[in-house]
Amino acid sequence: MKIGGKIKSVAAGVLAVSCVFAFAACGPGSSNAANTTANDEPVSTDLGDQKYELRLWDGAGLKTFDDQLITAFQKKYPNITIKATYDPDNTSQQNGPRIIASADAPDIARVTDINSAVRGHHLTNLDNYSDAYGWKLPDSQTEVYRVDAQGKIGSGSLYAIPDGVSMTGLFWNKNLAKKLGIDKAPATMGELEQDMKKAKDAGVLPMMMPAKEGGTSYIYQALLTNYEGRDAVQNWIIQKDGTTFNTKGAVKAAEQIKSWADSGYFPKDTLALDGSTALGRFCDGEGLFFPAGSWYTDSINKALGDGAGWIAFPGEKSGSSGSAAANAVTAFGIPATSKNKNAAAAFLNFLQSDEARQIAVDNGYPPIGDGAVPETDNQLLAQVLTSYEALVKSGNTTDYINNATAGMQASAIIPGFQSLIDGTKTPQQFVDSIQSQYEKEIS
Structure with missing residues (x-):
């Protein structure tokens, strides 16, 4: 990796709104929008000198x-020429299916519910463009x-292209770790638990945990993936037949x-702690570990x-x-009605260019593709x-497991983890509640 250049400041508070729990509603859901008539256009990568005016729609947190x-x-x-319009981040998710399905849809749009968009024939199949441009993005992206x-998600035709990636991981305070005699990041979950115990014994908060908004799901999902x-x-997330959360x-x-x-590894007020407050406290030096998202990188x-x-x-x-x-x-x-x-x-193709990948990094995001990593200091x-x-x-x-259904975050993830932590639900009851919400929605 090369480290150089200059990274631009990211307003973490704003991005957190659009990139953290707004993701929770990016999974499959439903739409009552009426079908629209698709505008067919022979696929071509040669745009010549013709003038085009495109409209783009996204969430306000991604404007910069x-x-x-x-x-x-x-x-x-x-x-x-591209003219962009933005919805507030707290409404873009619910507005997405309606905007994409409208007869006057923008030419380029944030896809918030690919299931309903494809089922309603509201999105353009990108396979021919992928062939024409030679797109080769990793399957994971x-x-x-x-x-x-x-109509099953996970294979088949391509309908959207990412502009960058947000991911979860484990922030850690090296200064606190040094005081505790910890000289390296944990290489296993067992080592993580040992480090947290060492912090607790020394009177240091082991893990900053914002459970008010479902932040516990990040570290939980890592454990789940391990097991x-x-x-x-x-x-399970993409609703493949025969899958279950009850494992x-x-x-x-x-x-x-x-x-x-129960061991006191989380803050005493963890159930009332939101992401932005947790971020501020971690930035102030509280907490050895902080399971969160890459969108907090600039602030930390x-x-x-x-x-x-x-x-x-x-x-x-x-x-x-x-x-x-x-x-x-x-x-x-x-959208299918784009003229x-x-x-x-051509814009979707540009998102995969080295220039666009550098812009993603300049804004604090891992880029799409698997080429040379762009520079940052x-x-x-x-x-x-x-x-x-x-x-x-x-x-x-x-x-994200939060994305398994449209209502998973609000109806199951947030109340489920709160009930698990405060003891209202047993671990088995917590798992049952997640699967119950899942079955309710996909049926």
């Missing part, structure tokens, strides 16, 4: 990122944007979370500097690349990029 991508794209294609002829394997977790591994992971809570790096570290969630055995939940910052698709599909596809982001590069090679990433 999108504006930079659009500016760079327009320099490459001076005959194409496109799996959840593929839908087969039976059940990547494919089992991913298959021994899911219960074991819940037991581990409950054990850590500014606060702790070289004292901040990041690793993928460790596995059960030393030597693995670890695991992470990862998803697109925005997955862009082309300028070839020009819109944010040492913490450099650690994120290194860990993501290894995860792309190992393939040990999944989508």
